[in-house]
Structure formats: C-alpha cells, structure tokens
Amino acid sequence: MTEPLPVPRPRREITPGAVHVPDWLGLDEQRELVAACRDWARPPAPMRHTVLPGGGRMTVSTVCLGWHWSPYRYTRTAVDVDGAPVPPLPRWLAELGRRAVADAYGDPERARRYDPDTALINFYDADARMGTHRDADERSDAPIVSLSIGDACTFRFGNDESRGRPYSDVRLESGDLFVFGGPARFAFHGVPAVHPGTGSLRTGLRGGRLNITLRATGLT
Numbered sequence: 001m002t003e004p005l006p007v008p009r010p011r012r013e014i015t016p017g018a019v020h021v022p023d024w025l026g027l028d029e030q031r032e033l034v035a036a037c038r039d040w041a042r043p044p045a046p047m048r049h050t051v052l053p054g055g056g057r058m059t060v061s062t063v064c065l066g067w068h069w070s071p072y073r074y075t076r077t078a079v080d081v082d083g084a085p086v087p088p089l090p091r092w093l094a095e096l097g098r099r100a101v102a103d104a105y106g107d108p109e110r111a112r113r114y115d116p117d118t119a120l121i122n123f124y125d126a127d128a129r130m131g132t133h134r135d136a137d138e139r140s141d142a143p144i145v146s147l148s149i150g151d152a153c154t155f156r157f158g159n160d161e162s163r164g165r166p167y168s169d170v171r172l173e174s175g176d177l178f179v180f181g182g183p184a185r186f187a188f189h190g191v192p193a194v195h196p197g198t199g200s201l202r203t204g205l206r207g208g209r210l211n212i213t214l215r216a217t218g219l220t
Contacts, residue, residue: 009022009023009173010022012170014157014168014170014184015157015159015168015183015184016182016183016184017143017181017182017183017185018157018178018179018180018184018187019178019179020170020172020177020178021103021104021176021177021178021179022173022175022176023173023175023176024100024103024147024175024176024177025147025149025174025175025177026175027175027200027202027203030149030175030203030204031202031203031204033147033149033210033212034150034203034204034205034210036090036093037121037123037210037212040063040065040087040121041063041121041123043082043084044082044084044085045063045064045068045077045078045081045082045084045085045086045087046063046078046081046082047062047063047123048061048062048063048080048081049061050062050070050071050080052071053071059124059125059127059128059129060122060123060128060129061122061123061128062120062121062122062123063121064078064086064118064119064120064121065086065087065088065089065090065093065119065121066086066087066088066089066116066117066118066119066217067117067118067217067219068081068086069118069120069137072137073137074118074137074138074219089116089118089119093116093119093212093214094115094116094117094214096214097116097145097214098111098112098114099111100145100147100177100179100214101114101143101145101179101181103177104143104179105179105181114142114216115142115216116142116145116214116215116216117215117216117217117219118214118215118216118217119212119213119214119215120212120213120215121210121211121212121213122210122211123208123209123210123211124151124191124194124208124209124210124211125194125207125208126151126194126196126207126208127194128191128194128208128209129191129192129193129194130190130191131190132156132188132189132190133188133189134160134186134187134189135185135186135213135215136186137217138215138217138218138219139217139218140215140216140217140218141181141185141186142185142215142216142218143179143180143181143182143185144179144180144181144185144213144214144215145177145179145213145214145215146177146178146179146180146211146212146213146214147176147177147211147212147213147214148172148173148174148175148176148177148178148211149174149175149199149210149211149212150174150199150203150205150207150208150209150210151174151194151195151196151197151198151199151207151208151209152171152173152194152195152199153171153172153193153194153209153211154169154170154171154172154191154192154193154195155171155172155189155190156168156169156170156190156191156192157170157178157180157184157187157189158187158188158189159187159188160183160186160187160188162188163188167188169192171195173198174199174200174203191211194208194209
C-alpha cells in the first residue's frame with residue numbers, strides 16, 4: 001500500500017510583516033543544526049530552564065549565543081547560570097538568517113542589511129509551553145527569524161496591543177521558517193501546544209522541538 005502524498009503547504013503572510021515559509025530547511029540542514037545545538041547546550045554557559053523574576057520557572061530550556069538573555073536583559077556572560085562567557089554567534093548562522101530574510105520578504109537589499117548578533121535556542125519537551133509575550137528587550141526593530149526542528153507546535157501569532165484576540169494559530173512543522181518584522185515585529189506571540197511524536201527521527205532529534213530564533217539586539 002502506497003503512502004498518501006503530503007498535502008501542499010503554501011507560504012503565507014499571516015499579517016503584514018509576518019511570513020510563514022513551510023519546509024524551508026532541508027533534512028541535511030536540520031541534522032546539522034541539531035548537532036550544533038547539542039554542542040551549544042553543553043557547559044560552559046549551558047542550556048537551562050530560565051527562572052523568572054517572580055520565581056516561576058520556564059518549561060522550555062534555553063541556551064544563548066552572542067548575547068545571553070535573562071529576564072529582561074542581555075549580557076555577555078551567563079549571569080543566571082554559571083557566569084561563563086557566552087559563545088559567539090557563528091558567522092554561518094548569521095548568514096542563514098540573512099538567507100531567511102531574503103526568502104521570506106523577497107528583498108535581497110533588506111537581507112543584506114540584516115545583521116543578527118544573538119540566537120536564543122529553545123528546546124520544548126512534550127509538556128513545554130511558551131506564554132504569550134513580545135520580543136521587546138532589543139534596541140532594534142530588525143526582523144526575528146525563527147526556525148523549527150522536530151515535533152510540530154501550535155504557534156500563536158497575535159497583535160501588538162494585547163495578548164488577546166485577534167491572533168492566528170499556525171502549525172509549525174520541522175523545517176519551517178517564520179519571520180516577523182516591520183509592522184509585525186513587536187506582536188505578541190507564544191506556543192500553547194507541542195504535538196509529540198510528529199517529528200521525524202531522521203533529523204537526529206529523538207523527540208521534542210528545537211526552536212532557533214535569530215535577532216539583532218542593537219547593543220554594542
């Protein structure tokens with residue numbers, strides 16, 4: 001019995017400035033990113049569950065490159081982990097971000113100007129969630145580039161005024177690209193659900209979801 005053909009998933013502009021490009025990363029690129037994330041997650045400055053100012057503990061685990069994010073600031077050392085210097089953002093990863101911006105917006109000049117200097121890498125197990133929030137700790141309005149590998153998730157992308165409606169729920173699969181900039185740069189967004197068992201073991205990820213977000217801090 002033959003397997004059913006996959007249902008085409010066209011690229012979509014969710015709101016002006018927010019673009020979903022399905023299947024953007026090839027399988028080899030996904031494998032390479034999974035292997036790199038395993039290296040980045042090790043000490044010094046390792047992956048950790050961030051503790052929020054109120055004492056709550058995020059269910060996702062995070063490691064940073066370039067700049068270290070801890071609520072709600074960026075530093076060059078992992079101040080809330082082991083105090084170690086944060087590994088630099090690899091040039092090849094910044095180049096991947098520029099290619100993502102070019103493909104999402106069809107604007108090579110805009111992509112040429114895109115200069116990400118940090119990456120936040122989040123790992124979601126089956127029970128992890130990301131509350132609705134805005135990426136507003138940067139001093140730059142350059143686009144956010146988001147790459148997904150592993151299990152699918154429901155990505156909730158909203159408006160820039162409140163955590164409530166209107167918002168769109170987008171299913172992000174392994175290999176998908178999501179870029180938000182321009183009028184969508186400071187929109188509220190979050191991950192209310194991960195869908196266990198939906199990712200392919202061929203990526204090298206044995207369950208769970210990796211999300212790599214590239215951003216420009218505007219810091220020096």
